[in-house]
Amino acid sequence: MDGNGRWARARGLPRIRGHQAGVEALRDIVTACAEWDIPYVTLYSFSTENWARPRAEVDFLMGLLQRYLRHELDVLQKNNVRLLTIGSSEQMPEPVRRDLAAAMQSTAGNTGLTLTLALSYGSRAEIVEAVRALAREAAAGVVCPDDIDENMVAARLQTSGTPDPDLLIRTSGEMRISNFLLWQIAYTELWVTPTYWPDFRRAELLRALEDYAGRERRFGKVEAP
Ligand code: IPE
Numbered sequence: 001m002d003g004n005g006r007w008a009r010a011r012g013l014p015r016i017r018g019h020q021a022g023v024e025a026l027r028d029i030v031t032a033c034a035e036w037d038i039p040y041v042t043l044y045s046f047s048t049e050n051w052a053r054p055r056a057e058v059d060f061l062m063g064l065l066q067r068y069l070r071h072e073l074d075v076l077q078k079n080n081v082r083l084l085t086i087g088s089s090e091q092m093p094e095p096v097r098r099d100l101a102a103a104m105q106s107t108a109g110n111t112g113l114t115l116t117l118a119l120s121y122g123s124r125a126e127i128v129e130a131v132r133a134l135a136r137e138a139a140a141g142v143v144c145p146d147d148i149d150e151n152m153v154a155a156r157l158q159t160s161g162t163p164d165p166d167l168l169i170r171t172s173g174e175m176r177i178s179n180f181l182l183w184q185i186a187y188t189e190l191w192v193t194p195t196y197w198p199d200f201r202r203a204e205l206l207r208a209l210e211d212y213a214g215r216e217r218r219f220g221k222v223e224a225p
């Protein structure tokens with residue numbers, strides 16, 4: 001979800017207005033995904049690098065997340081959405097953690113869209129944690145180093161239980177991954193749009209999905225005869 005700041009600047013508004021407008025896009029996209037029976041959506045909401053932003057902006061984003069969790073909970077429930085998070089949640093402020101825990105608990109039984117918010121998330125840190133877990137298991141003699149395979153690594157990532165993404169959408173035209181799901185996107189299809197996140201609505205999501213549907217995914221193999 002990139003481009004909130006530029007959306008605001010283009011309108012002569014403070015950056016936080018871009019973040020506010022971004023919530024409108026979030027609501028539309030989440031509702032559309034639920035209505036269209038998309039089983040998993042993962043949103044890069046706040047990276048580990050985002051902590052280095054001015055204190056006032058970080059505080060605003062944390063407050064915005066809390067308001068989202070409180071105001072949108074009934075929308076999530078109505079749409080049968082299950083909420084999860086990935087990232088270093090222990091770094092989030094205590095009140096935000098409480099609201100996240102409450103929202104996850106009350107949506108845990110929902111069977112529709114799984115909405116994962118990546119919060120204080122960094123993919124390399126996630127991989128390092130998985131490596132540490134495997135090293136501990138090896139040191140304890142539970143795992144033989146030569147037996148370690150891709151499935152065992154994937155199972156120790158925070159995304160275990162969620163399939164690898166089919167499609168990655170990046171808004172605001174940036175041609176980079178920015179430490180997002182590096183392991184998981186090995187064969188993910190990419191869609192980059194110049195649209196700033198606050199302007200990204202279901203009509204454009206539909207265009208991205210239609211484009212994706214027309215692609216041939218070979219996973220490194222040759223096309224089927
Ligand atoms: C994305 O928009 C929102 C968050 C990272 C929370 P940005 O704030 O990165 O917007 P730009 O990149 O400055 O336009």
Ligand code: MG
Pocket residue numbers: 002003004
């Ligand atoms: Mg940005």
